[in-house]
Amino acid sequence: MNLVVVSNRVARASANEPMTGGLAAALLPVVEKSGAIWVGSSGRVRDGAQREPFAEIEQLGSGALAMLDLPAAHYGGYYEGFANSALWPALHSRADLIRVSQDDYHSYREVNGFMARALMRFLKPDTAFWIQDYHFLALGAELRALGVTQPIGFFLHTPWASPATMGCVPHNRDLIEAMLAYDLIGFQTEEDRSNFLSYVKAELGFVVTDGVVTTARGIARCEVFPIGIDADLFAQQAQKATAHPDVSRLRKSLNGEKLVIGVDRLDYSKGLINRINAFDRLLTTRPSWQRTVSLLQIATPSRGAIEAYGNLQGELARLVSDVNGRLGEADWTPIRYLNKGFRQGVLAGLYRTAQVGLVTPLQDGMNLVAKEYVAAQNPIDPGVLVLSKFAGAAQELDTALLVNPHDVEGMARAIDTALSMPVTERRLRWEAMMAKLRRGSVQAWFSDFVTSLESANDANSEAVGAIASTAPALKMAGGWSRRSPVAFSGAILR
Numbered sequence: 001m002n003l004v005v006v007s008n009r010v011a012r013a014s015a016n017e018p019m020t021g022g023l024a025a026a027l028l029p030v031v032e033k034s035g036a037i038w039v040g041s042s043g044r045v046r047d048g049a050q051r052e053p054f055a056e057i058e059q060l061g062s063g064a065l066a067m068l069d070l071p072a073a074h075y076g077g078y079y080e081g082f083a084n085s086a087l088w089p090a091l092h093s094r095a096d097l098i099r100v101s102q103d104d105y106h107s108y109r110e111v112n113g114f115m116a117r118a119l120m121r122f123l124k125p126d127t128a129f130w131i132q133d134y135h136f137l138a139l140g141a142e143l144r145a146l147g148v149t150q151p152i153g154f155f156l157h158t159p160w161a162s163p164a165t166m167g168c169v170p171h172n173r174d175l176i177e178a179m180l181a182y183d184l185i186g187f188q189t190e191e192d193r194s195n196f197l198s199y200v201k202a203e204l205g206f207v208v209t210d211g212v213v214t215t216a217r218g219i220a221r222c223e224v225f226p227i228g229i230d231a232d233l234f235a236q237q238a239q240k241a242t243a244h245p246d247v248s249r250l251r252k253s254l255n256g257e258k259l260v261i262g263v264d265r266l267d268y269s270k271g272l273i274n275r276i277n278a279f280d281r282l283l284t285t286r287p288s289w290q291r292t293v294s295l296l297q298i299a300t301p302s303r304g305a306i307e308a309y310g311n312l313q314g315e316l317a318r319l320v321s322d323v324n325g326r327l328g329e330a331d332w333t334p335i336r337y338l339n340k341g342f343r344q345g346v347l348a349g350l351y352r353t354a355q356v357g358l359v360t361p362l363q364d365g366m367n368l369v370a371k372e373y374v375a376a377q378n379p380i381d382p383g384v385l386v387l388s389k390f391a392g393a394a395q396e397l398d399t400a401l402l403v404n405p406h407d408v409e410g411m412a413r414a415i416d417t418a419l420s421m422p423v424t425e426r427r428l429r430w431e432a433m434m435a436k437l438r439r440g441s442v443q444a445w446f447s448d449f450v451t452s453l454e455s456a457n458d459a460n461s462e463a464v465g466a467i468a469s470t471a472p473a474l475k476m477a478g479g480w481s482r483r484s485p486v487a488f489s490g491a492i493l494r
């Protein structure tokens with residue numbers, strides 16, 4: 001099989017810089033080893049029709065990394081617009097933050113179409129496409145429209161919200177029906193899958209049996225594949241990183257104080273305001289922690305051109321400065337707040353230095369920082385993870401201290417408990433989490449998806465035959481019958 005992996009954000013093998021988000025961080029090491037071609041945005045845009053859409057193609061392990069300049073006229077409407085101001089807020093249950101202009105959906109579909117045409121360069125009889133994330137929900141349908149019958153899979157890195165919330169996305173029916181062109185649709189958690197299937201049944205009227213949606217084209221199988229990390233590799237990096245100057249300087253500056261760490265993109269889904277409020281509450285209601293603990297909050301700027309993100313950056317800066325101004329002392333700063341990123345090799349050492357990892361998103365697809373924090377700990381004297389029950393990671397890391405990120409006092413209490421926890425309990429909790437991280441590695445995530453994609457496509461070939469012979473009688477739950485397996489959202493498929 002010739003695997004082509006597609007995502008908006010990609011990462012370079014040689015990049016000696018901080019990762020922008022978990023998708024790129026997770027895919028880089030596995031795609032590199034798989035020999036696949038990884039296609040994504042170069043981060044630049046270009047005007048007009050392009051004879052050669054690929055700006056750069058470079059070697060990536062035994063495969064390649066191919067980057068395109070996306071169309072200038074549609075990039076804003078696609079990335080800042082429909083993807084990150086309509087889909088992202090809805091997927092994270094923040095329909096109140098949806099802001100789209102009339103043309104954004106058109107731009108989103110144009111970019112999906114543009115990517116589909118560019119991908120044809122890599123099409124061979126044994127090609128399989130694996131599309132990543134909400135930027136490309138309609139890419140499978142665009143590829144089918146171009147005649148692609150090869151396996152096409154899709155994985156969603158974010159949560160999938162309730163049918164009512166997804167119903168707030170402009171053009172939701174058109175877009176979500178287009179997703180059924182995929183042979184396999186992967187989700188981070190069972191709840192995400194179940195929300196998606198409820199929408200497909202209730203809003204689109206398709207028949208769903210055991211997670212399989214039957215459409216006129218064939219079938220779209222929906223499964224859960226929680227993304228993981230290479231825990232042992234991360235543990236090695238963390239051990240090595242303790243000698244890194246940034247890490248040893250941090251240790252020295254603590255002067256025996258305990259450290260709580262938070263590492264997030266500056267995104268409203270990450271629950272940063274409530275987290276700072278919880279740390280403030282810890283210090284004000286339990287003053288014995290003053291001068292004996294501080295919070296290192298790394299908040300890397302993200303999607304800064306979008307108003308909601310700019311507003312959050314201002315609000316957070318004000319909040320942190322209020323806490324530090326009110327509670328700080330000449331020789332103690334309660335919150336060390338940084339708007340910059342670190343390389344993972346350094347980050348691993350920062351995690352290991354902290355007695356508590358604070359990961360409290362309001363909603364999160366997975367949250368790899370939670371997994372990395374656990375993997376980075378010293379097995380003899382591990383730190384404690386305080387984790388939101390609304391992060392996908394909470395499904396596996398259930399021996400963390402699970403918290404409700406809307407309950408500020410509950411979080412303050414959990415930080416207090418974590419800071420005071422005896423080493424025997426810390427070890428028991430950590431060992432249970434580490435065992436799960438080892439089982440659910442990113443390598444297993446990758447190979448499980450690819451294996452399932454092949455079998456879903458085989459099942460589809462059989463289903464197409466069966467549907468063709470029973471089509472006149474096939475009654476969909478929505479009340480309309482599908483006569484022929486060739487028409488799908490206006491596109492000719494199979």
Ligand SMILES: O=P(O)(O)OC[C@H]1O[C@H](O[C@H]2O[C@H](CO)[C@@H](O)[C@H](O)[C@H]2O)[C@H](O)[C@@H](O)[C@@H]1O
Pocket residue numbers: 009020021022023024026133134157158227302303364365366367368
């Ligand atoms: O590419 P950006 O707009 O800068 O955003 C960064 C990435 O954010 C999101 O990451 C998600 O993927 C992680 C790995 O599966 C997961 O742990 C996390 O919960 C998700 O939020 C987004 O989904 C990616 O597409 C972005 O590249």
Ligand SMILES: O=c1ccn([C@@H]2O[C@H](COP(=O)(O)OP(=O)(O)O)[C@@H](O)[C@H]2O)c(=O)[nH]1
Pocket residue numbers: 018019020021022023025026263264265298300340341342343344347366367368369370372
């Ligand atoms: O300074 C930083 C901050 C974050 N990351 C990486 O960015 C990813 C964040 O992924 P996560 O799933 O936690 O959240 P996302 O940003 O994708 O929503 C993790 O792999 C981090 O190691 C990094 O390399 N340097």
